[in-house]
Amino acid sequence: MQSYGDESRPLAALSLPSRIVIGAAACAIAVSVALHLAMMFLHVAPSNTLSKQQSKLISDYVYPEYEQNWKLFAPNPLQQNIAVQARARVRTQDGTLQTTGWTDLTAQDGRAILHNPLPSHTQQNQLRRGWELFTNTHDAQDRPIGRRGELSERYIRRIVMLRMSAEWTKGGGRVEEIQVRSQTTAVQPPPWSDEKISDKPVYRVLPWWQVTANDLPEGATNK
Numbered sequence: 001m002q003s004y005g006d007e008s009r010p011l012a013a014l015s016l017p018s019r020i021v022i023g024a025a026a027c028a029i030a031v032s033v034a035l036h037l038a039m040m041f042l043h044v045a046p047s048n049t050l051s052k053q054q055s056k057l058i059s060d061y062v063y064p065e066y067e068q069n070w071k072l073f074a075p076n077p078l079q080q081n082i083a084v085q086a087r088a089r090v091r092t093q094d095g096t097l098q099t100t101g102w103t104d105l106t107a108q109d110g111r112a113i114l115h116n117p118l119p120s121h122t123q124q125n126q127l128r129r130g131w132e133l134f135t136n137t138h139d140a141q142d143r144p145i146g147r148r149g150e151l152s153e154r155y156i157r158r159i160v161m162l163r164m165s166a167e168w169t170k171g172g173g174r175v176e177e178i179q180v181r182s183q184t185t186a187v188q189p190p191p192w193s194d195e196k197i198s199d200k201p202v203y204r205v206l207p208w209w210q211v212t213a214n215d216l217p218e219g220a221t222n223k
Contacts (some may be wrong), residue, residue, distance in 0.1 A: 083107060083183045084131050086160045089208070092173040102181070105160070130155050131182065134143055142206055156180060157215040165217060181205040 014022070037220050039061045042051045049060060083106040090098050105127055113119040134156055137149035144150045168175050181206045189195040 001007050079187045081185045081187060082131070083185075084162060084180065085129055085183060086109040086178055086180045088164065088175045088179075088211075089169045090173050091176050092171070098178070103164060103167075104183075105163060108163070127159055130159055135182075142204075153209070154214070157209055157211065158217075161211065161215045162217045175211050177210055178209040179206060179208045 039058055042048075042054070042058050043062045045051065083104055085102045085106075086100045087100045090100060092098055109123050109127055112123045116123075118189050130152070133148070134152040137145050137152050139145060144153060155177065160180060161175070165175060184202045184204070186197045186199065188199060189197060
């Protein structure tokens with residue numbers, strides 16, 4: 001009979017320190033999995049005493065990495081692609097006022113995430129969550145609803161200027177106003193479906209916003 005020696009008992013062949021390390025690692029993984037499951041359970045379960053007491057801790061753990069977006073499911077699945085775009089009015093060094101073309105900020109995020117196994121939270125969530133906050137705190141005439149509406153406008157302005165101020169002023173001058181719009185395009189049905197959906201984009205164009213020093217990236221000037 002062929003003998004396999006210690007190959008049939010791989011753990012027994014390991015030294016005591018190695019077995020201690022493996023055991024400790026297995027315990028750490030088990031604890032981590034249990035903690036993750038507990039946090040997710042408390043997040044999705046009905047409100048209770050523990051989840052109320054530890055609401056901040058639970059939210060800090062869940063968002064944004066494990067955020068739940070129930071729009072994936074029926075009866076109202078998300079069926080639109082929304083892109084946020086911006087342009088500016090720039091006062092050049094000779095005093096003329098020029099309007100830039102539209103820049104697709106969402107497309108920039110998409111290119112940064114594509115083929116990136118570890119995209120940053122900023123690339124994944126900053127613009128998207130900022131725009132969701134804006135739409136949820138403004139009426140159909142783009143007027144802010146309460147204090148959060150005003151804060152969302154400032155947040156969007158800062159995101160735009162953080163990403164685009166250097167590009168818009170690389171030839172000199174200063175950004176005087178910015179304008180933001182969203183482009184919403186319906187997701188087309190699969191080939192086997194006979195559903196008819198327009199592929200024409202729908203735009204939500206916001207008014208021009210005056211740029212102030214508070215909208216500029218830290219350490220930047222708008223001369």
